[in-house]
Amino acid sequence: MPPLLEVEDLRVHFETEDGLVKAVDGISYTVDRGETLGIVGESGSGKSVSSLSVMGLTRARNAHISGSVRFEGRDLLGASEEDLRQVRGNDIAMIFQDPLSSLHPFYKVGKQIVEAIQAHRDVSKAQAYDRAVEMLGLVGIPEPRRRADSYPHEFSGGMRQRAMIAMALANDPKLLIADEPTTALDVTVQAQILDLIETLQSEFDTAVVVITHDLGVVAEMADEIAVMYAGRIVEHGKSDTVFNAPEHPYTWGLLSSIPRMDAPRGDALVPISGRPPSLINLPGGCSFHPRCPYVRDAHRRVDPMLETVEGAPDHRVACLLDSGTRRRLWSELQQGVAPDVARKDVIEEPLS
């Protein structure tokens, strides 16, 4: 059986007045039934564009898309709009960060869910309505039959997010793509929503792709994590590996720049210097080199490939340092050696 979702060498480039924006530049991953993949990155890393492309939502005239996206073996990139509509909202559903802009303000919530159901199922309006009410109840909206008759503005932020999840799951999708599903929410509501997605996932064996900048959210949800930087995946592995034995300096930077509830108070934060590059004018060689404390001369010229780490078939890293050096640097970092100290040490090694 082919994997549920298979993305291979996906590239999404946009032609703009300022130049070619390489939003996604060759990423590959697979997601299987019941699995959760977390895609982590900062704004402009290409994490949202990559998943919008899976849904065929980036087919603007100025977009150049290449590579392949297969869902249950079927090609989605070459599919007609008509075929895509069959898949969207049915086999693959998506929830967004901002439920206000994803729900139509003029229509009652129940009616919007009915529409989503009737677009894909040959059922009567009454049956679809019952299903909508059932879904609203399932996502924890009190008095679902009454609330189905409300407009989106009558819902709180958390309820809107739940209504959107209800709509997304109404057709039992096999894959749920959640783009920053809890970013606009308060932490107690976030906990409710994460709990809800997990429960529904275990009940229906739904695969989930969760896209977020929040390392805490992926740690709680994901089985596998892909870290994106400047349109590429720079590290990909099991969640435990990425958090406890990461081998990319950018991942290290992310992990040491957040204050952590699981570490003693007062540990200094180690920020990543500089800021993410422009996707129009990427630095040559390794895209991360201008911010990397361990940069060597060759890194400015050679573009690293995402390669499997020796002895860890599930772990892939795009870094020009050798794995032994990376492991040593990471263990030093954890003992509190500041990157700028380690840096000299790396640079003094003979250039290859």
Place this chain on the structure above:
Amino acid sequence: MSDNVMEVRDLVKHFPIRQGLLQRQVGAVRAVDGVSFEVRRGETLGLVGESGCGKSTTARLMLRLMAPTSGSVRFEDEEIATAKGARLKALRREMQMIFQDPYSSLNPRKTVGTIISEPFAIHGLKKAEGERKRTVRDLMDRVGLNPEHYNRYPHEFSGGQRQRIGVARALALKPKVIVADEPVSALDVSIQAQILNLLRELQREMGITLIFIAHDLSVVRHMCDRVAVMYLGKIVELASSDELYAHPRMPYTGALMSAVPVPQPRLAAAKKRQILAGDVPSPSNPPPACRFHTRCWKAQEICRQEDPPLEPKEGGNIAACHFPLTDAEVIERVPTARIA
């Protein structure tokens, strides 16, 4: 000089809800509903809580950016709540604010130099142009901006750099107190740490008292010496960071802390996530007695009848609760409790 730089007593802010042709008042949003605390000289005091809990309103009242409905705010023993005219202007020199959104809090038509020197213009200081320019350049350098960018406009800067401009502007008058309202929540993860480190450095160097408002509990723990937790316009718990994160007593604080996603899969799997039912009730019609009782899993009859006083609990926290969390309940839910 007293140890407290500010004292807030029974502070109340109600926003009237008006309706109908005559705009008669039909109710009030009780944004801040009787809070009291003091701010110690040189400390970082955190105000946390979910949206609508009144933390930002409290901060704005402390700077007298709006007038309170009742209550008192004292800055170095002088009443701010009723101060007027020149006296108020003088008081405001001592207190500055850093805003959440580095995009909307800087005037897009003014150069960075003008923005940072505006406090001098308002207060009639450093009138000689050369002196003003020099001071601004020093400030820019201090917060990590290139002083040569003096004549650039805000749109030419990234989010993190803009927040540095906001910090420089707040520092210009050498205030004693700075209120930072969600200063990093609009920034990317890798940039957040830069700004947090800058704030801590400046505070240590200049002895500034910082009032730090945030919803991110891990950031608050990192930054603050003491933390006040707010819920529906009231302070429900107040303690030093060490105490609060080691043993929160108010169930609401415990729920907040257990809800924070921890960037460690091993811990995330072991922790019990305390899910609160429903949403925060409306501040225009808060529940009677303990305001948290509608969502509290420990609530009993007394919680619906009597408002618990804010009083010392086991471990030194001050909390308003009839049935504070036990250590066992805390350990199960709160990741930071296991570290201590």
